[in-house]
Amino acid sequence: MSDMPNSYPKSLFYNQHGAVLIVVLLFLILIVLVGVIAVKQSTTDLKLATSDQINTLLLQSADNANQNIEQSINGGSETSIYRDMLSRSGPFGHFMLNADSNNHEYVFCFRPRNRFFDINKASILTPSGSLVDNGYCDPSKSDDYISARNASMAQVSISLNPPSPTDEPFKSYTIGQDSSEISSQAFTFDINSTAVLPAYADTKLGNEDCFKKTSRFYTVSNDKDTIGGCMAKAGVPSAVIYEMVNVENQSKRTKCVEFGKGSGKLCTLPTN
Template identity: 45%
Template structure:
């Protein structure tokens, strides 16, 4: 029998090669797979975060649009009433002594008051009987009311406090006389063609604030105070109280206040002539020859 012998070094070398290669390949594959898994997880996390951000932006934009539309509707309703026919019931209501404008037009003593009512197109809430007339308080009594009238604050726990039957948005109106502007020209507050002594000849500028909120997102309360029961005017805030906007911000309630200035005056029957009766602006303004 013939015996073949091989060098021992060759056998060991071949064995080392045979054992080392499979181990190296398996390790590299595992690392590559782990890297791919990490990348997929990162991509997924980024996609989820981006989706959440987009959703929040879209929701915020929708809320902003709804609140803006509600506040604008309240302003338009008030404009329609005061600009409508002088024989209409709504015009007579808002210009009467108990109306939102008449309260200021017919009594000088009410010039610093704040007339507040809850906007509800289904009911009449712009009269003093259904309104809150707030006067500037003191440190001892931060919140005070004129003649005890405090029925105009929106009740977000009642269906009548909302602008629609869906009970989503609450809109509260605040009307005040704008502070006098020291830069106004002389007699700018007087209607042309009217007697200066007549109170109804004065032109009034009103500050109108329409505040809308979504109570379903967060209850409009801060430090135990109902935000709707607070003044809308920053300069009227006394002591530790907050304005309506600041209260809503602290309570975390989505809200928007739309501010508008409006001039209210009696229309004059006089004819505007320029320049001084010699122009052709209106045929009634031309001086006629006398025989």
């Protein structure tokens, strides 16, 4: 019985060793492929997670600017921020109190860590250029970022909503008011809040500063000439939130009185 293994051909043992080597190599190749696929999958998941975090941060930053603007206008008229927003030099008062401001664009950098709007730091864009040029966001200035992390910043653009042939007649007048009074007119504004992450890329496209581009896309023929299009071309993550609001000047409203109880505008006509 001990001599039986010697009766097998030697070539058979060599073939078996060769087969084992091939199987081992196949397993190694499979392990490498699985590892490569796992690494690619994890990288893709990381990119998706990072992209989702970026979009969330940008939307929160832009929406925060819009909420602060709404609160400042809907709040008490005795507050200083209300007076600044509606003053002749403010983002809404500039249009409501200046007759030649229809084609202007009021721009300021949203800075919520102190006072989100500084009346001395604003820019006014016109078709022929900038009237004032100190309100644009600057990535080199720490105060222009929304938080101390210096991650995101938001720039706000306010302009009058352009008239449209489909607009309802006299839509800008308050019902029950005389059209000759300034208090009877409501102004419709376009608010574009653009949030960006300057750490990802330079906010300048060549020699042009993207922050100094317009937000009114209907005034340009090339998307690159808007702030959002310029940021996208430069590779800077950005998001724009658009909001349309109505603001009515009530500072000169005449208070009505009941008939026979005082002088002034009557609330109702007398019955006899």
